[in-house]
Amino acid sequence: xxxxxxxxxxxxxxxxxxxxxxxxxxxxxxxxxxxxxxxxxxxxxxxxxxxxxxxxxxxxxxxxxxxxxxxxxxxxxxxxxxxxxxxxxxxxxxxxxxxxxxxxxxxxxxxxxxxxxxxxxxxxxxxxxxxxxxxxxxxxxxxxxxxxxxxxxxxxxxxxxxxxxxxxxxxxxxxxxxxxxxxxxxxxxxxxxxxxxxxxxxxxxxxxxxxxxxxxxxxxxxxxxxxxxxxxxxxxx
Amino acid sequence: xxxxxxxxxxxxxxxxxxxxxxxxxxxxxxxxxxxxxxxxxxxxxxxxxxxxxxxxxxxxxxxxxxxxxxxxxxxxxxxxxxxxxxxxxxxxxxxxxxxxxxxxxxxxxxxxxxxxxxxxxxxxxxxxxxxxxxxxxxxxxxxxxxxxxxxxxxxxxxxxxxxxxxxxxxxxxxxxxxxxxxxxxxxxxxxxxxxxxxxxxxxxxxxxxxxxxxxxxxxxxxxxxxxxxxxxxxxxx
DNA sequence: GGACTTACCGAACGTTCGTTCGAATATCTA
DNA sequence: TAGATATTCGAACGAACGTTCGGTAAGTCC
Numbered sequence: 001x002x003x004x005x006x007x008x009x010x011x012x013x014x015x016x017x018x019x020x021x022x023x024x025x026x027x028x029x030x031x032x033x034x035x036x037x038x039x040x041x042x043x044x045x046x047x048x049x050x051x052x053x054x055x056x057x058x059x060x061x062x063x064x065x066x067x068x069x070x071x072x073x074x075x076x077x078x079x080x081x082x083x084x085x086x087x088x089x090x091x092x093x094x095x096x097x098x099x100x101x102x103x104x105x106x107x108x109x110x111x112x113x114x115x116x117x118x119x120x121x122x123x124x125x126x127x128x129x130x131x132x133x134x135x136x137x138x139x140x141x142x143x144x145x146x147x148x149x150x151x152x153x154x155x156x157x158x159x160x161x162x163x164x165x166x167x168x169x170x171x172x173x174x175x176x177x178x179x180x181x182x183x184x185x186x187x188x189x190x191x192x193x194x195x196x197x198x199x200x201x202x203x204x205x206x207x208x209x210x211x212x213x214x215x216x217x218x219x220x221x222x223x224x225x226x227x228x229x230x231x232x233x234x235x236x237x
Numbered sequence: 238x239x240x241x242x243x244x245x246x247x248x249x250x251x252x253x254x255x256x257x258x259x260x261x262x263x264x265x266x267x268x269x270x271x272x273x274x275x276x277x278x279x280x281x282x283x284x285x286x287x288x289x290x291x292x293x294x295x296x297x298x299x300x301x302x303x304x305x306x307x308x309x310x311x312x313x314x315x316x317x318x319x320x321x322x323x324x325x326x327x328x329x330x331x332x333x334x335x336x337x338x339x340x341x342x343x344x345x346x347x348x349x350x351x352x353x354x355x356x357x358x359x360x361x362x363x364x365x366x367x368x369x370x371x372x373x374x375x376x377x378x379x380x381x382x383x384x385x386x387x388x389x390x391x392x393x394x395x396x397x398x399x400x401x402x403x404x405x406x407x408x409x410x411x412x413x414x415x416x417x418x419x420x421x422x423x424x425x426x427x428x429x430x431x432x433x434x435x436x437x438x439x440x441x442x443x444x445x446x447x448x449x450x451x452x453x454x455x456x457x458x459x460x461x462x463x464x465x466x467x468x469x470x471x472x473x474x
Numbered sequence: 475g476g477a478c479t480t481a482c483c484g485a486a487c488g489t490t491c492g493t494t495c496g497a498a499t500a501t502c503t504a
Numbered sequence: 505t506a507g508a509t510a511t512t513c514g515a516a517c518g519a520a521c522g523t524t525c526g527g528t529a530a531g532t533c534c
Contacts, residue, residue: 057381059296063522075524076482084522114460140377142434144294168459177462183450184459190431191424197379198423213420221458222405222421223351225414300492312494313512321492
């Protein structure tokens with residue numbers, strides 16, 4: 001149920017009036033009983049849009065593709081948002097906000113630095129593999145949005161980065177180590193974001209197993225098996 | 238000197254004759270004394286094109302942008318290649334071929350498994366940071382080319398992947414370990430390719446230092462400093 | 475039942491896109 | 505220097521693009 005939650009606005013994109021009657025913006029979901037039909041329809045449209053951007057990229061996708069997918073007219077789409085740019089913005093904002101909310105909830109469950117890093121990895125991979133279309137759009141169309149909308153997304157991204165950096169520094173302190181937090185975070189982001197270029201659900205492990213293995217790799221490297229895997233027979237006598 | 242080496246063809250894209258007079262295709266360079274003016278001009282055009290694709294993405298870039306950058310007419314560009322797709326193909330093929338050639342040379346210098354993995358990382362990062370435009374185009378426009386041209390690029394990519402996988406399996410055997418080579422390689426690719434999203438030459442380390450740190454991270458993880466960095470004062474008594 | 479809002483649509487606008495055509499100039503060779 | 509070849513160009517083509525205009529039909533409220 002990717003993109004089921006959308007922050008509704010005071011007014012629709014076109015201005016014949018307000019569909020939500022001047023209510024305050026809030027989060028609604030496809031299954032949320034408090035959501036209006038308008039909000040639910042918008043969420044559906046965004047879900048189709050995410051799939052199309054995922055397939056063809058933002059620039060390569062056309063509004064006519066979206067009209068075909070949603071079985072709406074080209075003009076009818078513009079009742080729900082004011083431009084293609086806003087469409088991308090809504091997808092990215094919703095996706096980023098949701099993965100971050102979920103992360104905060106899960107981090108509240110543990111205070112152990114190493115475990116918290118593993119929670120971060122697991123949360124990211126689980127969300128990524130459950131929402132691969134939107135997450136690819138978020139990561140691949142990183143530099144597409146400009147000006148105000150781009151700045152808003154970049155602000156959320158910075159928050160996400162900062163959370164991870166603090167996890168890393170807590171770990172470093174707790175273990176009495178020295179390493180560059182920035183480099184560790186950015187390397188980790190590379191590992192876990194790159195997944196959209198290769199993950200194949202038919203041959204690769206699921207999110208949980210991947211999170212365990214990538215966590216091991218990130219924390220111990222390939223050379224230090226820790227309590228896991230070490231070959232019984234080997235040059236080690 | 239990104240994109241200075243280009244494989245010339247028998248004939249130019251338009252067909253008023255053959256500029257290189259029926260010579261065999263071969264590699265030429267901007268500084269290569271054996272390169273024809275035609276080859277050198279094409280290399281210049283490709284370099285401009287790489288910079289434009291780097292800035293705006295393949296779909297977002299227009300042939301008119303390239304005409305402006307090269308100070309040629311729109312029509313004049315098509316003397317050197319037959320389509321925008323071929324333009325991207327030439328950039329990707331040249332870039333991939335070059336980084337792989339350089340890798341093979343460097344790998345010949347060492348037989349020690351761990352050192353060879355470090356050579357791979359260093360080569361990739363050095364080439365990436367010296368040719369960031371073309372390397373971003375190579376990684377970001379991964380799925381853009383379709384059909385025959387896409388298949389050719391994918392074939393080179395598979396070679397590159399296979400080389401790295403073999404390095405990883407040699408290392409695993411030598412150290413008597415057990416880990417998924419596929420996951421290790423793909424995680425490493427994520428780490429070292431993601432760099433184009435964050436590296437800032439004004440604040441971040443250069444290729445050599447980055448290669449050392451990322452190599453440490455990949456081999457030992459954040460928790461096992463090895464002979465490097467461990468805090469003198471710490472909870473370790 | 476009339477006024478208003480919500481949700482949508484057909485048709486078109488102006489722009490930009492990749493590509494091509496026919497011709498003109500520059501460069502080289504004999 | 506004549507002729508061929510290599511290189512470049514202005515102008516235009518048709519297609520596709522994002523967006524907008526003026527409407528219509530159905531639901532809601534007094």
